[in-house]
Amino acid sequence: LALEAISALENKSLAEALRSSFISCKTDLEKAEACFSRLTSKAWPRQSLEEFFHSWRDTHLTMTSVAAMMTRLLELSEAASTSDSREAYRKAALNISQVMAEDLGLKGGEDHSELFVRMANTICGGPEWESRRNRVPSCTNFRAWVYQQRVSAPDLAGGLMLSVASEIYNHAEMTYLNQVVPGWLEKYYGFTRVDAKRANTYVDVHAHGVETDHFGVAFSAVEYIYLAEGKGVDYDKINSRCTDYLVAVGRAFEGVSLKVF
Numbered sequence: 373l374a375l376e377a378i379s380a381l382e383n384k385s386l387a388e389a390l391r392s393s394f395i396s397c398k399t400d401l402e403k404a405e406a407c408f409s410r411l412t413s414k415a416w417p418r419q420s421l422e423e424f425f426h427s428w429r430d431t432h433l434t435m436t437s438v439a440a441m442m443t444r445l446l447e448l449s450e451a452a453s454t455s456d457s458r459e460a461y462r463k464a465a466l467n468i469s470q471v472m473a474e475d476l477g478l479k480g481g482e483d484h485s486e487l488f489v490r491m492a493n494t495i496c497g498g499p500e501w502e503s504r505r506n507r508v509p510s511c512t513n514f515r516a517w518v519y520q521q522r523v524s525a526p527d528l529a530g531g532l533m534l535s536v537a538s539e540i541y542n543h544a545e546m547t548y549l550n551q552v553v554p555g556w557l558e559k560y561y562g563f564t565r566v567d568a569k570r571a572n573t574y575v576d577v578h579a580h581g582v583e584t585d586h587f588g589v590a591f592s593a594v595e596y597i598y599l600a601e602g603k604g605v606d607y608d609k610i611n612s613r614c615t616d617y618l619v620a621v622g623r624a625f626e627g628v629s630l631k632v633f
C-alpha cells in the first residue's frame with residue numbers, strides 16, 4: 373500500500389529514496405502488519421484491547437510535536453539574515469501547519485483525538501484503556517523518541533523527515549485497517565454495520581488521501597528548509613530517516629504483539 377502511493381509521486385528522487393527504504397524495511401513493516409492482523413483475527417479480552425489501544429495511541433496523535441516543529445521554523449524565520457531565507461522558513465512553517473489542519477478539525481471534520489477516544493472507548497467498553505497501567509514499553513519508548521527527534525534534536529530537517537516517513541506509513545496502516553476493522557467488529561463483537569462504521573471513523577478519515585496530502589506538505593516543508601539554507605534536498609538523508617522511522621515502528625509493534633496478544 374505504501375509502495376502504491378510512492379509510485380504515484382512525480383518527484384522521482386523522492387520516490388526512489390522512499391521506495392528503497394520501504395523495501396529494505398520489509399521485516400519491520402511485517403511486524404506492524406502481524407500485530408494488526410492478529411488484533412482483527414478474533415475477539416480479545418478487555419485487558420488485551422485496553423493495552424492495544426493505549427499503545428496504538430502512543431504511536432499516533434503526535435500533533436504537538438508537529439506544532440513544536442512549526443514553532444521552531446517560525447523562530448528560524450524571525451532570526452534569518454536574508455529576506456529569502458526568512459520567507460523560505462515561513463513557507464516551511466506554513467506547510468507543516470497544514471499537517472495539523474485535519475487533526476484539529478479545521479477542515480470541518482471532528483478533532484482526530486476525539487475520534488480516537490470514541491473508537492477506543494466503544495471497542496474497549498469504557499475509558500480505562502487510557503490508564504497508565506496499560507502502557508506497552510516499546511510504544512512509550514517509540515513516542516518518546518519521536519518527540520525527542522522533532523522537538524529537541526538540533527537537526528530540524530531530520531525531525532521533519534520523520535514526519536514525511538510517518539505520513540506515508542500511516543497512509544498504508546490506515547488503508548489496511550479500514551479494510552479489516554469494521555468486519556472484525558461485526559463478526560466478533562456483534563456490532564451492527566452502522567455501529568462498526570461509526571466506531572471506525574478515526575481510521576476511515578485517514579484512509580482516503582488525508583495522510584498522503586500530509587505527506588506532500590511535510591515534504592514541501594523539508595524542501596523549504598533546504599532552500600532557506602541555500603542547499604538542495606538531501607535524498608540520502610530522507611532514505612535513512614525513513615528507515616530509522618520504519619525500524620522504530622517495527623520495534624514498537626513487535627512489543628505490542630509480545631505483550632498483548
Ligand SMILES: [Fe+2]
Binds near residue numbers: 474484578
Ligand atoms: Fe489525524
Ligand SMILES: [Fe+2]
Binds near residue numbers: 471542582583586
Ligand atoms: Fe497525518
